[in-house]
Amino acid sequence: MPQRILNIIGKAKPIQKERFKQLMSDSEDFQSFCKISDIRSVNSIRCNTLKISIEELKKRLEKKWKLKQPFKSNRDIFIIESELQPGELGKSFEHILGYYYIQEIASMMPVIALDPKPDELILDLCAAPGSKTTQAAMYMKNTGTIIANDASIGRVGILSTNIQRCGVANSIITKYPGEILCRKLEKMKFKFDKFLVDAPCSGEGTIRSSVQSVKMFSMNLINKLSKTQKRLIDAAIPILKLNGELIYSTCTHAPEENEAVVSYVLENYPNIGVMEVIIPLKNRQGIKEWNGVKFHKDVVKCARIYPQDNNTEGFFIARFKKVR
Numbered sequence: 001m002p003q004r005i006l007n008i009i010g011k012a013k014p015i016q017k018e019r020f021k022q023l024m025s026d027s028e029d030f031q032s033f034c035k036i037s038d039i040r041s042v043n044s045i046r047c048n049t050l051k052i053s054i055e056e057l058k059k060r061l062e063k064k065w066k067l068k069q070p071f072k073s074n075r076d077i078f079i080i081e082s083e084l085q086p087g088e089l090g091k092s093f094e095h096i097l098g099y100y101y102i103q104e105i106a107s108m109m110p111v112i113a114l115d116p117k118p119d120e121l122i123l124d125l126c127a128a129p130g131s132k133t134t135q136a137a138m139y140m141k142n143t144g145t146i147i148a149n150d151a152s153i154g155r156v157g158i159l160s161t162n163i164q165r166c167g168v169a170n171s172i173i174t175k176y177p178g179e180i181l182c183r184k185l186e187k188m189k190f191k192f193d194k195f196l197v198d199a200p201c202s203g204e205g206t207i208r209s210s211v212q213s214v215k216m217f218s219m220n221l222i223n224k225l226s227k228t229q230k231r232l233i234d235a236a237i238p239i240l241k242l243n244g245e246l247i248y249s250t251c252t253h254a255p256e257e258n259e260a261v262v263s264y265v266l267e268n269y270p271n272i273g274v275m276e277v278i279i280p281l282k283n284r285q286g287i288k289e290w291n292g293v294k295f296h297k298d299v300v301k302c303a304r305i306y307p308q309d310n311n312t313e314g315f316f317i318a319r320f321k322k323v324r
Contacts, residue, residue: 008037008207008214016204016217023253023287032308041208041313043080043089045100046108050138050167052099060094070105071280076138077108098165103131106205106305106312109279110198110249111135113303113317118143120193123185123239125178125232128155130162132198137168149174149181182235191241199229201250201257205314208307226256230264237269237322245275246320251313253304255290258316262286262302263295265320275319277303281310286318 009017024030047057054075061067065082069075078100080089089095089102108131116122116136127133127148136146148163148171150156156175163171174181178197202222203213233248240246248265250257265272277283286302288295305315 008211009034011211012214013217015219016214020253023255029308033306036308036311037207039208041104041307042311043084044103044105045078045080045089046103046135047076047078047100048098048134048138048166049076050142051097052094057094057099060099064092073280074108074112077105079105096165098167101131101134101162101166103135104209104313106281106310106315107131107251108135109281109303109305109315110196110247110317111139112279113249113277113319114194114196114245114247115278116140116144116194120144121191122194122196123147123149123192123236124196124198125149125181125236126151126198126200127173127196128152128159130159130166132196133159133171134162134166134168136196137163137166137170140170142167142169144170146171147174147185148172149176149178151175151177178232179235182239186239190239191244192239193241193244195236195240195244195246196249197229197232197236197246198249199225199232199257201225201229201252202254203251204253205251205305205307205316208313222252222254222256226260229257229261233261233265233320237265237272240322242322242324244322246322248318248320250316252316253306253314255287255295258304258318259286259288259290259295259299259302260293262299262318266296266298271322271324273321273323274298274301275321276301277317277319279303279317281305281312283317284309286316 068079116139128150133148283303286299302318
C-alpha cells in the first residue's frame with residue numbers, strides 16, 4: 001500500500017480499519033477504498049431550477065469553469081473540473097444569488113430516491129443545513145408543503161438562510177427533537193405523503209472531506225446513534241400515509257446504523273415494506289449479516305454507496321413504504 005494512502009486510513013483505529021476491510025468484497029476492493037479515501041471529493045453543485053434554468057446556469061458558469069454533467073437523468077447535477085481557489089465556489093455571484101447549491105453528489109441521492117412530487121406534503125425531519133430541503137422544493141416546483149425540522153437552534157439559522165437564498169417558498173421551519181415533533185403532529189392528525197430521515201450518524205462516509213470522522217470513531221457513539229435512529233423512525237411511521245414513502249439515509253458505513261436499523265423496522269412493523277432504491281449512482285446491496293448478527297432478508301434492497309465505485313463520498317439509503 002503506498003504511503004500516501006495511510007494519510008487517512010492510517011489514522012483510523014485498528015478496530016475501524018478492520019471493520020472497513022470486513023465490509024469490502026476483497027483485498028483489492030479495500031485497497032481501492034483506501035486509495036480514493038486519500039483524495040478529496042470532486043467539486044459538485046446542483047442547479048437550483050427555482051431561480052434559473054439548467055441551460056442558463058451552464059452558459060454562465062462555462063465562462064469561468066470547465067463543467068461536466070455526469071447524469072443524463074439528472075442534468076441539474078454538475079461537476080466542476082477546473083482547479084478552484086479555496087472558497088471560490090461559495091464566493092461566486094451565482095452562488096450568492098442562489099442559482100446553485102454546493103452539495104456532494106452522494107448527498108443528493110436520498111432526495112432523488114424519495115422522488116418528491118408537486119403538491120405533496122413532506123417532512124424533512126433532520127433538515128439542516130438545508131441541502132435536501134431545497135432540493136426537494138425544487139423537484140416540487142415550490143408547491144405543496146415541506147416541514148423542515150432540526151433540533152439545533154444554530155443549525156436552524158443556517159437552514160433558514162439557505163432556504164431564503166434558494167427562493168424556497170413552500171417550507172415551514174420548525175425546531176424540535178425529531179421524536180417530539182412527530183408526536184405533536186400525530187396528536188394533530190397530520191399524515192405525510194413522504195418522509196425524509198437523513199439521520200444524525202457517525203459520518204464514516206465523509207472521511208474524504210473530514211478526517212475528524214476517522215479520529216472520532218467510537219463503538220459507544222455508533223451504538224448510541226443507532227438507538228437514536230430507531231427512535232426517529234418509530235416516531236415517523238404513525239404519521240406516514242398509507243402507501244406513503246420514507247427515505248432513511250446516513251453518511252456512514254456502519255451496519256449498526258444502517259442495516260441493523262432497517263432490520264429493526266421490518267421486524268417490528270408488519271405494515272412497513274422496503275423497496276428498491278432507484279438512483280443514478282452505482283450502489284451495492286445491503287449486507288445480510290454483520291459480526292454474527294443476521295438481518296432481515298429484505299435489507300438487500302437497500303443501497304450502499306462506496307467512494308471507490310463513483311468517486312463520491314459514502315452513503316446508505318433505505319426506501320420504506322407503508323403497505324397496509
